[in-house]
Amino acid sequence: MSEERTEGERLAELAKRRGYFFGASGAYGGAAGFYTFGPQGAALKSNVEDAWRDRFTVQEGNFEIEAPTIMPEPVFEASGHLDGFDDMLVECPDCGESHRADHLVEDNTDVEDAESLPIEEVEALIADNDLRCPNCGGSLAGEEIEDFNLMFETNIGPGSSTPGYLRPETAQGIFVEFPRIKEYARNSLPFGATQIGRAYRNEISPRKSIVRTREFTQAELEQFVDPERDEPDLESVADVEVTLYPATEQGSEDGEYVETTVGEAVEEGIVGDAWIGYFLGIAQEWYERVGVDMDRFRFRQHLAGERAHYAADCWDAESEVDGDWIEIAGFAYRGDYDLSKHGEHSDDDFTIFRQFDEPKTVEKAVVDPDMSVLGPEFGGAAADVKSALEELAERDPSAFDDETVSVTVGGEAKTVDSDVANYRVEEQTVSGEHITPHVIEPSFGVDRTVYTLLAHAYNEDEVDGETRSYLSLSPTVASTDVGVFPLVSNVGELTARAEALVEDLRESGFSVVYDDSGSIGRRYRRQDEVGTPFCVTVDRDGLEGDGPDSVTIRERDTARQVRVPIDALVEELRAVAGDETSFDDLVEEYDLVAPGADA
Structure with a gap:
């Protein structure tokens, strides 16, 4: 790991150079809090969304919808967002720059959860610690903190007669369509509805790259249940091991993590609701599958002062990056708050008929x-x-x-x-x-998950006497599945065979990059750095031998290579990429290419 740069700085540089993400609209000076995902990042993000959809929609048997990102004002009057979706804003009296007051306290004191404190306490902390404006250094002591609503306002249609807002979460799109969705579920609980889409929050001070932005992607599940009758299949995740940080431990001077299983956590009341426990277990397994480092991962319970207005209880999935814990998902018990509110404010029925x-x-x-x-x-x-x-x-x-x-x-x-x-x-x-059904909501930040995966996947080692950096991304989410190279680019037979392999692999569903520029070692390094799990090389030895034509498959993390018959290539790649087999199994079955082939 480089000593000159922090993890966040190194990640930002790699992301821009290799096309993962970068500040948007740079040609016009950019706008804070907006990012463009480049070719690598867009593919990684799409794969994360697909993996989430497979687990939380398909495997759970849920419905998926796609609602508008702009909704009329009455929706947010009913939901409570117009009155209770605020952050603490403090303005510098010298330069006029606005800042999130709770973030200033967290960044410059030992207080970890200033967001949960009353405004008066945050004002006192700023004064007592003589906190200053990060922009100009002016004193912020004594400055008034105001609530700032985070929603983007707009008008629907010409004029200003129909106000609307860009949604701050995808959830409301599911809630307002509940009267339709329940019909598709045949008015029978429990059932779930999911949505993956963009959300918007007018952050006071966007920061940490794509961690806190003004436009981002959420993947949310709203699970509708009868609180008196419906129970989850807790047994299926009872043995899943989790690291928990309950509110009681956070409030203790010697508070510690609780290493336990989902079943034990629910049985002992650490996690108070079985549905929350169920989704914590599913999420734990899913995060591990897509490549989050479980040594840098925890579930933290919200303190009473930081819970959203709708949540009876909430746990966050958090990842550690650059020494900070980042919220990457939330698991909230929303009760009947949302459906009751929309039932009161609208002309539709947000209930389910329960048969005796x-x-x-x-x-x-x-x-x-x-x-x-x-x-x-x-x-x-x-x-x-x-x-x-x-x-x-x-x-x-x-x-x-x-x-x-x-x-x-x-x-x-x-x-x-x-x-x-x-x-x-x-x-x-x-x-x-x-x-009125109760709602349990697992809500995932897709952009923050991408950020976590890149940070946790970054590694440095030495291959053939050279330092190399590589992203150990899971094949489940990696931007590109396979790199295909002719060993020598000016040999027509090798080039033609490599190009034919690219076509065959793409027809078989693989994402493939073809590269014939520079030395074979440099080509491997390029694919290592963007996280491509496997590289296939066409060489003379594979085409001129006595046996069937063959190619080498190189594994990214260990740089080992095996020689595989071309006729078996697709099958073997599909098995090892899908975790049906391992690269160790390929090494046992085929010939290991001698070290030094990376040169």
Whole structure:
């Protein structure tokens, strides 16, 4: 590992040079918080999304949707984002630069979770530690901290009559479409809906490359459950080992990680909900599969002050990069908050009908308004008044105890005599009841996962007397599957055979790069640095021998090479890339090429 640069600096340089990611719109000076994924990065990101989709959508039997990224204002009034989606902003009095106050505290003091503190405490910490503006050095002590809403506002259509917002999370697109989605699930719980897409947050101070940006990709699952009846298949992940950092340990002076299994964590109450435990177990296995270093990975429970407004409990998956812990996913128990809010604010039904095992006789409050009175008094609003009275009877029967009862219709109070409302309680036989499902949400940051994979995959070693750097990316997500080279580029037979192999491999579903520029060793180094797991080389020995035509397959991490018949190439590559076999198995079956072939 290089001593001159930090891990983050080295990663940023590699990402730009090799086409993983770089600041967007550089020709026009750029804009903080926006990044373009280059050829390597776009492919890696797409593979991460595909791997997530396979595990959390396909294997779980969930539905996937794609909702608009712009939604009308009432959606976010209902969700609470207009009032409760804020960060702490402090402005430098000297240069006018704005900063996230909690980040300034975390970066310059021993306080780790300033985001969970009240504004008054953060202001005190800035003053007590004489924190200064990172831009000009001006003192920020005594400056007022304000709440800053992170959503991007826009207008839908011409003019400004229909305000809208770019969504700050993909989740709301799933929640508002719940009345449609439940029909596809045949109104039967539990079921899940997923979405992979862009989200937008007008960050005060974007930082750490693609870790905190203003436009990013989320992969989210909303699992809808009946809290009284539905349980996950916890047994399937009970033995998965996890590293947990509960809130109780974070608040202790000698707090430590809890090394346990998912089953034990749920049984002992460390993880309070079995559904959360289930998804922690799935995520642990998935992160390991795609290449996250498990020695630099943990699940941390949110402290009470940092939980989102909708979350009864939340755990973050965090990865360590450059000495800092980065949130790369969140697992929240959202209860019935979202569906209840949209049910209150919209005109649709966000409930599910729960069938009883046997019909029940129940007492039910009903109203039967005298329409001959309501009609003349309220005109065209009479039917709405009747509906409002029926809803009120279900919600608050005591409202009919007085001589008059009031309901709100169209924003106006309407008063009706209780005798006219004709309220009563009667026995009814019912076969079921409507319930509002609870929601468990695993939410993954795709960009942050890409950043983690690149950081954790970076290695340096020595091959043939030279220092080389390589990305030990899992074949599951690597940008390119195979590099194909003719050993010597000016020999027509080798070049033609290599080009034919490229075509065959691509037709077989592999992502392939062809390279005939420079020495074979330099070509290997280029592919090592971008993380290509395997390289195939066509040489004279493989075409001029007595046996069947063959090529060499080189493994990236160890630089070992084996000679494989061309007829078996696709099959062997598919097996080793898909973890059906290992490169050690290839070494046992085929001839190991002598060291020095990288030269």
